[in-house]
Each structure stands twice: as structure tokens, then as C-alpha cells.
Amino acid sequence: MDIPPRRQNVRPARTGNSLIRQRPMLDIFSTLIAPPLVAVDVGTATTRLYASASDTLTEQPSTLSLREAQTVDVADEYLRHTNRQLASRPLRGGVVVDVRNAVSLLRPLLRQARQRFLQPISLASAPSDTTPLERARLQEALLQAGAKKVFIMPEVLAAALGAGLDIEQGQAQLLVDIGDGVTDMAVLRCGRIVAATSIRLACSDLQRAVRSCLITLHRVRVSDSAAERLTHCLAALLREDDGGETLQLEALDIGARRQRQCQVSRRDLALAMEPLLARITATISAGVRRLPEEVRREIAASPLCLTGGGALISGMDRLIAAGTGLAVRVADDPLHAVINGAIHTLRSRHGDKEWWEHIDWPKFSA
Helix, strand or coil: CCCCHHHHHHCHHHHHHHHHHHHHHHHHHHHHHCCCEEEEEECCCEEEEEECCCCEEEEEECCEECCCCCCCCCCCHHHHHHHHCCEECCEECCEECCHHHHHHHHHHHHHHHCECCECCEEEEEECCCCCHHHHHHHHHHHHHHCCCEEEEEEHHHHHHHHCCCCCCCCCCEEEEEECCCCEEEEEEECCEEEEEEEECCCHHHHHHHHHHHHHHHHCEECCHHHHHHHHHHHHHHCCCCCCCCEEEEEEEECCCCEEEEEEEEHHHHHHHHHHHHHHHHHHHHHHHHCCCHHHHHHHHCCCEEEECHHHHCCCHHHHHHHHHCCCEEECCCHHHHHHHHHHHHHHHCCCCHHHHHCCCCCCCCC
């Protein structure tokens, strides 16, 4: 390790050797007493936690089963399906609505991140339109779950970093993050969010529209994973897609209370989701229209960056482009953009006390 010039000039031989011996010991001691750092993405559908000490990422559903482990399985297929749906969902619309169950969800993850009985410092994220009360609930859940301190950054800022955007550049860039419970849009320039707008409507609402369509037209229910797969029928709204294809799927007949084969039109499912897509694109368009003319010209120079699970839905990028008139590109690994951005922040902002104490939140919404 380099010896400080001032001391080297005073007593080069003795002091220099002493420093070479002592500095590594001080570094090791500092590491031993420093609390571990974790990045947390508490999402409506999935919770992800990165522990810097072990360099590991853990993912799990943001649900808690309400079934007892020893519950006897019933013969009725409809009741079995209903029992599988019995779960607590502590988050809705991207924010914590049930602190007690959110603590139960987070505690095992934070326990794994502890190091030598030291509680971790947590960096979490939240939608840009969250209120102080909503952020306080997230903070309280993490503190009760075992965090020593909690800092919260805007989700769109994390997503931009995770998507690889150079947010420090002087030209404005537009990012839209479509998660499970919220669609978040932000304009970033010079390292700041200069405008933001959100709508508490996203992938889970598209899945709900799919399930409602199947119940109305076919009197059948499907699992959550099947509903998620069927959201890809949204591409049937594209002009180049004829949408006439039917899908064969196995679903639970509500009347017969058993599984049966069902023919489903992709067009019907797409039309059920169309009003929700229209609200998402209208929110983006309205936010862009309210921007100053100079900023609109700048964001038009580069494509809108799309992140979140919604970016993986077939045709979503082209449908947003058609609905907003903007060029759209899907980020690399859009599903993990938020957690990757939080991890990047842990590494790049480590030691920057000023940033940690004064995380910049949007002062207004476009």
C-alpha cells in the first residue's frame, strides 16, 4: 500500500514499514465491524435481495401461503384450485399495504444477509409517485425484518442504471418500467429525474383481465402462471398479427368442477387487455405532452427504454410505440433492471454519505 508522502519524508524507513504492517490490519478490522450492505427490490409479484458480502441474489414470490402444511388434500378439483390461491399478498400497486406480512416475507431473506450478527444496511426502491407514508411503510417493514438502516431510492432511477443508461449525460432520456403492480415513467438528465409520472396498473391487471375473460366466455379458471403466459396474446392487437389463432389449454371448469380442454381465441384475450394497454399508453403520452418543448426534442433523439416484466410481453414494445408515437427499445434483462440498478448503486455510491443521506426524489410529476 502507498505510504503517505508527508510521513514518508519524516521517517521513511521506520514509519513506512510500520504503516505497511498496520494498514492491512486496520482494513481487516474495519471490514469485520462494518455492517453488511443489501439491495432489495420488494415487488408486487417477486422480491429480490442482493447481499454484497456473499455476492448472491435471492428471488422469491412476494406471497405468503395461508395453507397449513398438514392440510389434507381434497378430492374436489375446484376446491384444490381454490386452496392453492389462499395466499397473503403484502404489496399492491408496487407498495406495501400489509406491514406485518411484509415483515414475515422479508425476515428470512435479511436473516441470511446478516454477517457475524451484524444487521444489514438496506437500499430499497419504490415507485416514483409513492407518498412519504408509503415509503415509511416499506422502511418499517425492512427495519422490523432485521435491517439496521433503510434507504429508499426511486425505482425508475434504479431501473435506468440497471438498463445501462448513462443518466449523467446532458440530454434527456425517457424510461418506462412496467412492473407487476405499477407502470412508472421518468425523464432523466444530468443524473436527476427531471419529470416522472406513474399509474398503478401493470402486469397483474393484464393477468386479471385474462382470467375474467376466460370466466365470462368459457366458464373456466386458470392458474396464475397460465394467466401470465396468456398475456402474450396481447400481440394479437398488432396489425401484422392476424390474431385468429386459437389456443388449446387445460383449465378448470367452474360448473363441472374438474379440468377440461378449452379452445381460446387469442383475439378475445387481446381485446380483454386492450383497455388497460390504452390507459398505460395514454399515461405515457400525457406525461410526454406536458414536458417542455426542449425536453421533448431531446427524448425524441433516442428511443424510450422499456424495463420490467411487462417489457417481456410479446408485442408490448411495438404496441407502446404505436400508442405513443415514440421509438421504443427493450433493455437487456429488463426483468432485473431495478435490482441490478440498486446493486450498481451499492457499489458506486459506497462511502458517498452525502448521496445516501439526500437521495433525490422527483419534486413533481409530468
